[in-house]
Amino acid sequence: MTKKRLPTFHGVPSPLIYRDGGIDLIDQRQLPSKLVVLRITDYVDLADAIREMKVRGAPAIGIAAAYGIVLGMQEEVKRTDLVDRFAQVSAELRGTRPTAVNLFWAITRLERIFQRHKNDRPASLREALLTEAKQIHEEDVKGNQCIGRHGSAILPQDARVLTICNAGFLASGGYGTALGVVRAAWKQGKLSMVYVCETRPLFQGSRLTAWELSREGIPFQLIIDSAAGYLMAKGRIDAVLAGADRITQNGDVTNKIGTYALAVLGDHHRIPLYVAAPTSTIDASLGTGDEVPIEERDGEEVRAPLGVQLAVQGARVWNPAFDVTPARLVSAIITERGVLRPPYHMRTEN
Amino acid sequence: MTKKRLPTFHGVPSPLIYRDGGIDLIDQRQLPSKLVVLRITDYVDLADAIREMKVRGAPAIGIAAAYGIVLGMQEEVKRTDLVDRFAQVSAELRGTRPTAVNLFWAITRLERIFQRHKNDRPASLREALLTEAKQIHEEDVKGNQCIGRHGSAILPQDARVLTICNAGFLASGGYGTALGVVRAAWKQGKLSMVYVCETRPLFQGSRLTAWELSREGIPFQLIIDSAAGYLMAKGRIDAVLAGADRITQNGDVTNKIGTYALAVLGDHHRIPLYVAAPTSTIDASLGTGDEVPIEERDGEEVRAPLGVQLAVQGARVWNPAFDVTPARLVSAIITERGVLRPPYHMRTEN
Numbered sequence: 001m002t003k004k005r006l007p008t009f010h011g012v013p014s015p016l017i018y019r020d021g022g023i024d025l026i027d028q029r030q031l032p033s034k035l036v037v038l039r040i041t042d043y044v045d046l047a048d049a050i051r052e053m054k055v056r057g058a059p060a061i062g063i064a065a066a067y068g069i070v071l072g073m074q075e076e077v078k079r080t081d082l083v084d085r086f087a088q089v090s091a092e093l094r095g096t097r098p099t100a101v102n103l104f105w106a107i108t109r110l111e112r113i114f115q116r117h118k119n120d121r122p123a124s125l126r127e128a129l130l131t132e133a134k135q136i137h138e139e140d141v142k143g144n145q146c147i148g149r150h151g152s153a154i155l156p157q158d159a160r161v162l163t164i165c166n167a168g169f170l171a172s173g174g175y176g177t178a179l180g181v182v183r184a185a186w187k188q189g190k191l192s193m194v195y196v197c198e199t200r201p202l203f204q205g206s207r208l209t210a211w212e213l214s215r216e217g218i219p220f221q222l223i224i225d226s227a228a229g230y231l232m233a234k235g236r237i238d239a240v241l242a243g244a245d246r247i248t249q250n251g252d253v254t255n256k257i258g259t260y261a262l263a264v265l266g267d268h269h270r271i272p273l274y275v276a277a278p279t280s281t282i283d284a285s286l287g288t289g290d291e292v293p294i295e296e297r298d299g300e301e302v303r304a305p306l307g308v309q310l311a312v313q314g315a316r317v318w319n320p321a322f323d324v325t326p327a328r329l330v331s332a333i334i335t336e337r338g339v340l341r342p343p344y345h346m347r348t349e350n
Numbered sequence: 351m352t353k354k355r356l357p358t359f360h361g362v363p364s365p366l367i368y369r370d371g372g373i374d375l376i377d378q379r380q381l382p383s384k385l386v387v388l389r390i391t392d393y394v395d396l397a398d399a400i401r402e403m404k405v406r407g408a409p410a411i412g413i414a415a416a417y418g419i420v421l422g423m424q425e426e427v428k429r430t431d432l433v434d435r436f437a438q439v440s441a442e443l444r445g446t447r448p449t450a451v452n453l454f455w456a457i458t459r460l461e462r463i464f465q466r467h468k469n470d471r472p473a474s475l476r477e478a479l480l481t482e483a484k485q486i487h488e489e490d491v492k493g494n495q496c497i498g499r500h501g502s503a504i505l506p507q508d509a510r511v512l513t514i515c516n517a518g519f520l521a522s523g524g525y526g527t528a529l530g531v532v533r534a535a536w537k538q539g540k541l542s543m544v545y546v547c548e549t550r551p552l553f554q555g556s557r558l559t560a561w562e563l564s565r566e567g568i569p570f571q572l573i574i575d576s577a578a579g580y581l582m583a584k585g586r587i588d589a590v591l592a593g594a595d596r597i598t599q600n601g602d603v604t605n606k607i608g609t610y611a612l613a614v615l616g617d618h619h620r621i622p623l624y625v626a627a628p629t630s631t632i633d634a635s636l637g638t639g640d641e642v643p644i645e646e647r648d649g650e651e652v653r654a655p656l657g658v659q660l661a662v663q664g665a666r667v668w669n670p671a672f673d674v675t676p677a678r679l680v681s682a683i684i685t686e687r688g689v690l691r692p693p694y695h696m697r698t699e700n
Contacts, residue, residue: 032660032661033659195668197576198550198660199576200548200575200576201574203655206652206655206660207660207661210661210662210665211661214662214665220665220666221666221668222652222653223652223667223668224607224608224669225575226550226576226608226611227608227669228611229610229614229673230607230610230611230670230673230674231668233673233674257574257576257580258576258579260580261576261578261579261611261615264579265611265615267618268618299572302548302556302573305655305656306655306656306660309383310382310548310553310557310656311382311561311572312564315556315564315570315572316571316572317572317573318545318571318572318577318581319573319574323577323579323580
């Protein structure tokens with residue numbers, strides 16, 4: 001690990017921050033072997049960073065998109081071209097990844113500010129956009145700290161939890177959602193072990209979650225994804241903690257592929273699944289998870305893990321990046337406003 | 351893939367064959383990028399090949415151990431040292447891997463022959479041991495062809511099946527167990543798709559099963575292990591087909607880690623789990639799967655997939671190579687003698 005310092009926002013580590021007209025962004029694809037902080041000043045580069053998963057995690061890509069709008073609107077354009085410019089920038093950012101709703105939610109918030117201030121002086125417009133982006137970032141961090149407290153309260157003493165993917169500070173504005181709950185529970189002396197699913201195909205568990213936990217001395221063990229069921233059968237898990245990429249009106253949860261299997265396995269073993277997510281992840285415009293667009297990624301991620309060709313050339317692959325867990329398998333949804341229990345009737349706030 | 355020819359036994363591809371005082375053995379760790387056939391003439395090298403998983407799969411390591419005894423008893427030793435020699439050779443082979451019972455079953459068969467012939471002329475003893483080893487090999491291949499027919503008969507027309515690990519010709523004397531069912535069903539025009547779990551940590555699905563299916567033009571798609579549940583939820587699977595490393599008296603099935611999760615997921619989705627295994631995999635000396643020794647392998651397989659260090663140094667790992675599926679989740683056990691249905695009361699034959 002290089003000695004390069006982590007970006008921090010309001011005192012907590014963050015996957016990206018705005019500074020002096022640009023973004024400092026951790027290239028998460030290089031963690032944990034290298035901590036590389038990229039400097040991004042062009043919104044197209046930011047869109048690429050989202051697409052290439054240099055920054056990932058639903059809340060984090062929402063924040064990245066908000067700052068992307070700021071970068072895109074920094075350039076001087078003719079007043080008559082302003083609306084076109086905003087449309088162009090927001091379309092580029094909207095086109096990066098389809099599943100996490102926070103991306104669209106954040107852009108919509110910036111769009112509202114744009115509409116309100118588009119006739120102001122250019123400097124005022126830019127200032128208003130930046131203020132809103134920072135506001136989204138700050139709300140997320142504070143919200144995650146609330147999620148942590150709410151979530152810790154529903155865990156048993158000496159909890160042994162299982163997580164998938166990375167719903168840590170890297171996936172959010174800071175502090176984390178599912179790992180926010182882990183952090184709060186650890187601080188309160190309520191946590192005894194975190195089991196980390198490695199999370200194929202991109203290994204966010206091994207690479208990112210293990211790194212976050214290790215930095216803070218939180219005890220953890222890594223497992224392959226397919227060992228989760230056997231671990232539950234052995235009585236070694238008290239709760240499954242997951243983040244979310246989109247939660248629909250009925251409480252269905254779209255999250256990293258594999259979450260659904262953990263939900264079914266948890267149900268079989270009477271182990272609750274707690275989904276930790278800010279309300280910005282709620283999309284009440286969709287009735288059920290069946291309506292959520294699920295990103296399918298390149299089969300090479302499966303055929304050639306870590307770039308090493310394993311399967312025969314041309315092997316067909318089914319590689320959805322997310323799955324949908326029906327609300328009936330979600331024991332609770334932990335938001336910054338409190339803990340929701342079924343039956344769920346989600347509303348979109350703001 | 352090199353042009354090197356596959357070893358064949360009675361006309362079918364086999365992971366290893368005995369020829370002229372030695373073993374030709376496919377180094378399965380190098381598949382599918384290279385077809386390397388090793389020449390092994392020393393039983394210690396054969397034991398290493400089992401330990402290092404150059405040959406793997408319960409029936410295949412049983413056959414390998416039988417030939418290993420043959421190699422170990424080939425050397426000239428004093429008649430008074432014969433019993434010690436047999437004890438030494440069989441102990442070395444027994445110590446390679448703990449879970450698959452076929453290993454111990456095959457050695458026990460060779461031991462019976464040794465006891466019967468130990469006072470014969472050395473050449474006669476060697477001949478008797480080799481005959482028995484070849485007999486085990488031949489019984490396995492013929493048994494797998496029976497397993498294929500029995501298994502195909504219980505699949506629906508146009509079956510879409512899900513497999514884990516590799517229970518193909520590479521894992522057996524030839525033809526395969528779970529993939530024997532696939533081969534038979536394909537030949538009979540009953541099969542429409544094989545979904546192949548990549549099978550972390552050693553990727554036997556991506557590397558070996560995909561290769562076997564691809565060679566024969568059987569349609570397949572590769573998935574990450576954690577996508578199996580979502581695939582079932584989408585209604586795209588008619589049956590799960592797995593092999594076995596040990597089946598206890600009550601019908602509990604010990605098999606590749608992840609089989610248990612597929613069984614629970616199958617149960618949730620009303621998809622049957624069919625276990626295809628020769629009767630040599632039955633260990634009726636143990637009452638339940640809880641008594642089966644489960645091999646735990648090096649954490650590096652998880653921390654550093656394919657030798658690429660992913661997790662932080664020193665990350666703790668739980669890496670069992672197998673899990674236990676309780677009999678109540680096993681819809682049928684397909685053996686060479688027919689299809690068994692619950693409740694199971696297994697007997698050890700021979």
